[in-house]
Amino acid sequence: MTSLADVAVIGGSGLYSLLEDAEEHVLDTPFGAPSDPVTVATVGGRRTAFLPRHGKDHRFPPHRIPYRANLWALREIGVRQVLAPCAVGGLRPELGPGTFVVPDQLIDRTSGRIQTFYDTGAVHVNFADPYCATGRAAVTKVAAEHGIETHDGTMVVVEGPRFSSRAESRWFTAMGGAVVNMTGHPEAVLARELALCYTSIALVTDLDAGVEGDHGVTMDEVFAAFAANTERLRSVLLDVIPALPEHPDDPCQHALDGMPV
Numbered sequence: 001m002t003s004l005a006d007v008a009v010i011g012g013s014g015l016y017s018l019l020e021d022a023e024e025h026v027l028d029t030p031f032g033a034p035s036d037p038v039t040v041a042t043v044g045g046r047r048t049a050f051l052p053r054h055g056k057d058h059r060f061p062p063h064r065i066p067y068r069a070n071l072w073a074l075r076e077i078g079v080r081q082v083l084a085p086c087a088v089g090g091l092r093p094e095l096g097p098g099t100f101v102v103p104d105q106l107i108d109r110t111s112g113r114i115q116t117f118y119d120t121g122a123v124h125v126n127f128a129d130p131y132c133a134t135g136r137a138a139v140t141k142v143a144a145e146h147g148i149e150t151h152d153g154t155m156v157v158v159e160g161p162r163f164s165s166r167a168e169s170r171w172f173t174a175m176g177g178a179v180v181n182m183t184g185h186p187e188a189v190l191a192r193e194l195a196l197c198y199t200s201i202a203l204v205t206d207l208d209a210g211v212e213g214d215h216g217v218t219m220d221e222v223f224a225a226f227a228a229n230t231e232r233l234r235s236v237l238l239d240v241i242p243a244l245p246e247h248p249d250d251p252c253q254h255a256l257d258g259m260p261v
């Protein structure tokens with residue numbers, strides 16, 4: 001297939017569209033259909049694809065998202081760099097709702113999700129640094145230009161769809177977690193297995209159960225906090241896209257070098 005886009009944004013909870021005057025592409029993959037048709041438009045001179053990971057009507061809960069089909073479809077249309085906004089819970093009191101975190105590490109606490117494309121042969125990608133250094137730097141710089149402070153930190157990804165118990169949440173904080181969500185994995189490793197640059201942009205929507213004393217996390221508060229901050233996130237995303245390199249040469253792009261694929 002000829003290249004339709006080289007950058008993609010995978011939207012999460014509360015971010016179901018991004019691009020204006022976009023063309024729609026219905027795609028299929030060896031792993032089934034992606035969550036929705038992919039929309040493509042030009043942003044700051046860059047051909048950009050958008051895909052809502054839960055579907056635009058949020059019909060896929062985090063444990064049922066077709067992660068492999070989503071990443072495969074994007075790679076198939078030429079994408080080499082992925083921006084992955086998501087809603088997260090803060091695991092530290094200073095990371096409250098409205099805070100932007102650009103994760104630099106990941107702890108996988110999911111279970112039962114397929115997290116590879118390669119069921120035969122010796123394909124073992126390097127995942128020491130799950131996120132793209134260039135993408136992270138671009139997000140941090142552009143956010144600062146928008147007057148938004150960003151934080152580094154480790155993202156813990158839980159299986160869901162339930163939120164964590166207070167004990168689990170306190171344990172994640174003690175393990176070094178900064179934020180917690182339900183979709184950051186296997187998305188990150190599947191991107192790496194296709195040699196894509198992958199950058200997560202985490203918007204804190206709540207303080208997780210172990211941090212806040214009273215009621216624990218509710219879905220309504222997540223959606224409300226996300227809605228209150230969507231425009232800030234949207235404007236950062238649209239400015240990060242043209243700030244990404246046209247010819248990325250990060251280690252992520254070489255993740256499959258020497259592998260039998």
Ligand SMILES: CSC[C@H]1O[C@H](OP(=O)(O)O)[C@H](O)[C@@H]1O
Binds near residue numbers: 219
């Ligand atoms: C809507 S509450 C929990 C839900 O929100 C986050 O979604 P996303 O990561 O796609 O922004 C979280 O991971 C859960 O899927």
Ligand SMILES: Nc1ncnc2[nH]cnc12
Binds near residue numbers: 164182
């Ligand atoms: N506290 C939380 N735990 C897991 N996923 C989330 N997404 C948003 N807030 C979350």
